[in-house]
Amino acid sequence: MDVELKNIQKWFGKVHANDGISLTISSGTIQGILGENGAGKSTLMKILSGFYSADSGEILLNGKKVTIQSPADSVRHGIGMLHQDPLDFPPLKVLDNLIVGSPCEVFPDKKRILKEINAIQDQFGFHISPDAYVDRLTVGERQQMEIIRLLWLGAEVLILDEPTTGISAQQKERLFETVVKLASQGKAIIFVSHKLEEVERLCHQVAVFRQGKNVGEAKPPYDTNLLVEMMFGKKITRPPKICEEQDQDNFQISDLSIDDARIYIKDVSFNFKRGEVIGLAGMEGSGQALILRALAGIVRPTGGHIWMKQPDEKDLDLVGLHYFDFREHGISFLPASRLEEGLISGLTLTEHFVLAEKQDGFFIRNQEIAALAEKRIGDFNIKGTPLTQVEALSGGNQQRAELALMRSPLRMLLLENPTRGLDIESTMYIWGKLKQRCKEGASIMFISSDLDEVMQYSDRIIVFFGGKVSEPYDATRMNIDQLGQLIGGKGWS
Numbered sequence: 001m002d003v004e005l006k007n008i009q010k011w012f013g014k015v016h017a018n019d020g021i022s023l024t025i026s027s028g029t030i031q032g033i034l035g036e037n038g039a040g041k042s043t044l045m046k047i048l049s050g051f052y053s054a055d056s057g058e059i060l061l062n063g064k065k066v067t068i069q070s071p072a073d074s075v076r077h078g079i080g081m082l083h084q085d086p087l088d089f090p091p092l093k094v095l096d097n098l099i100v101g102s103p104c105e106v107f108p109d110k111k112r113i114l115k116e117i118n119a120i121q122d123q124f125g126f127h128i129s130p131d132a133y134v135d136r137l138t139v140g141e142r143q144q145m146e147i148i149r150l151l152w153l154g155a156e157v158l159i160l161d162e163p164t165t166g167i168s169a170q171q172k173e174r175l176f177e178t179v180v181k182l183a184s185q186g187k188a189i190i191f192v193s194h195k196l197e198e199v200e201r202l203c204h205q206v207a208v209f210r211q212g213k214n215v216g217e218a219k220p221p222y223d224t225n226l227l228v229e230m231m232f233g234k235k236i237t238r239p240p241k242i243c244e245e246q247d248q249d250n251f252q253i254s255d256l257s258i259d260d261a262r263i264y265i266k267d268v269s270f271n272f273k274r275g276e277v278i279g280l281a282g283m284e285g286s287g288q289a290l291i292l293r294a295l296a297g298i299v300r301p302t303g304g305h306i307w308m309k310q311p312d313e314k315d316l317d318l319v320g321l322h323y324f325d326f327r328e329h330g331i332s333f334l335p336a337s338r339l340e341e342g343l344i345s346g347l348t349l350t351e352h353f354v355l356a357e358k359q360d361g362f363f364i365r366n367q368e369i370a371a372l373a374e375k376r377i378g379d380f381n382i383k384g385t386p387l388t389q390v391e392a393l394s395g396g397n398q399q400r401a402e403l404a405l406m407r408s409p410l411r412m413l414l415l416e417n418p419t420r421g422l423d424i425e426s427t428m429y430i431w432g433k434l435k436q437r438c439k440e441g442a443s444i445m446f447i448s449s450d451l452d453e454v455m456q457y458s459d460r461i462i463v464f465f466g467g468k469v470s471e472p473y474d475a476t477r478m479n480i481d482q483l484g485q486l487i488g489g490k491g492w493s
Helices: 041-048 071-076 094-099 110-124 139-152 169-184 196-202 224-232 288-295 323-328 338-342 349-356 366-379 395-404 424-439 451-457 480-487
Strands: 003-012 015-025 030-035 056-061 064-066 079-082 157-161 188-193 205-210 213-218 249-259 264-273 277-282 303-308 331-334 412-416 443-447 460-465
Touching: 003 041, 015 041, 030 041, 030 169, 030 196, 030 224, 041 079, 041 157, 041 188, 071 079, 079 139, 094 110, 094 139, 110 139, 110 169, 139 169, 169 188, 169 196, 188 196, 196 224, 205 224, 213 224, 224 424, 249 288, 264 288, 264 303, 264 443, 277 288, 277 424, 277 451, 277 480, 288 331, 288 412, 288 443, 288 460, 323 331, 338 395, 349 366, 349 395, 366 395, 395 424, 412 424, 424 443, 424 451, 451 480, 460 480
Parallel strands: 015 213, 030 188, 030 205, 079 157, 157 188, 277 443, 277 460, 331 412, 412 443
Antiparallel strands: 003 015, 003 056, 056 064, 205 213, 249 264, 249 303
16 A cells, blocks of 8 residues: 655644655555654654544545544554554453454454464464463564554554564564565555664665654665764764773672562672663563562562662661662662553653652642753753643653653662663763763663663673573673674573
8 A cells, every 4th residue: 555645734732743744655665764752753653543633734545535533544544553652451361452442243253363363473473372461471572462453454554663662682583574574565664763773774765854844765775874964963973982980889689589470580699889880681581670670679589688788887688678668778760661660641741750759748849849840851851841741742752751750869770771762862862861870879770672772881781591690791891792692592601
């Protein structure tokens, strides 16, 4: 199916999110859309998929003008969208999630549906049990489930909005294989991303958005420097790697064991210096998320100790304490699932800042809170106002909002994909903020599916594979190939 967007205009109050955007996507092609956070990429895709209505402009499918007023309309027209954050029902089973919202009869024929779904899985090499509960799936598996649903509903145009955010390198490869196969079958694929290397590798053509406009298009061979300059209106240079002085232990982890339904981690020990950044690398589900949550007080270990170093007092063992005790001792956790765990839909940025701060008395001092909200929005360059509800923010701006909620001072920051959904400039900006915390004496531990990010910002790296946990490696003595081998299970003693 050929798709044509003509002069699409969309305003949100004073923000001109889409400013006369025109774009043509032919069937059988993979159309890349690049742009910085807030450039209007997701807004345009939500207009095409029926979540928003354009203020003006036209949508043509195979040359015929159509009106799309809801997601159900877009599905009827053969358009499906895979969102940054999965839109599913975690308490339900996979099969029930696939059926929900489909134009089935009152009593759906589950045997027939199961047969059709399994045929799609066989075609693309997916292996998701229809009886599995969605809340037990990884992000990559939830993506596969949504692709199955869209194909089962007859989608001829698939929109993938930042699809590689938060998934492992192996899952990314499987996703790319699927996308290429779908395009070869004649489907039109729209691949929205801020990651240049992915777009250059995968897409037949690229459109670049900046400040709500389509500022240019390109085809292979791509000029990376030109694409970056089109995205930001200037050249971007990655700063050199800088390590803070690390001469004092901040935490001592000894013989930590965690028993989960999926995996068992045994006898993990390492020290954690003030100002140090430790990156956790491994395939999704290898145990790194469990360690992070145990250090945050969310998952209770089955054995071992988390010693917080106190120079003038006896070291404090945090194991067994409540999550709120961890917070009071300066440990902050940033989850990957923004709207499920990190933020509260329906509340404004100001209300989030009120909830995140330590409470002093029974009454909210409105002037102080208003000033705090303005400062945090400015400090983290959030494209929103104090009264903006968090679900109205773009994915990248939701990520900035999560980071802006962290208290000061802090002893340890635990971060799941801290630059998830952020463009190059924003990633550098956020890491500048995080490194400032290191200068103040905080330790940082983070998970990232982007191995370049792990190598660039880590002082030491801990690798996970099937519950096995490595000793911390000096990041300056590793390269991407060595790290990839370890993640894949090779090179372990």
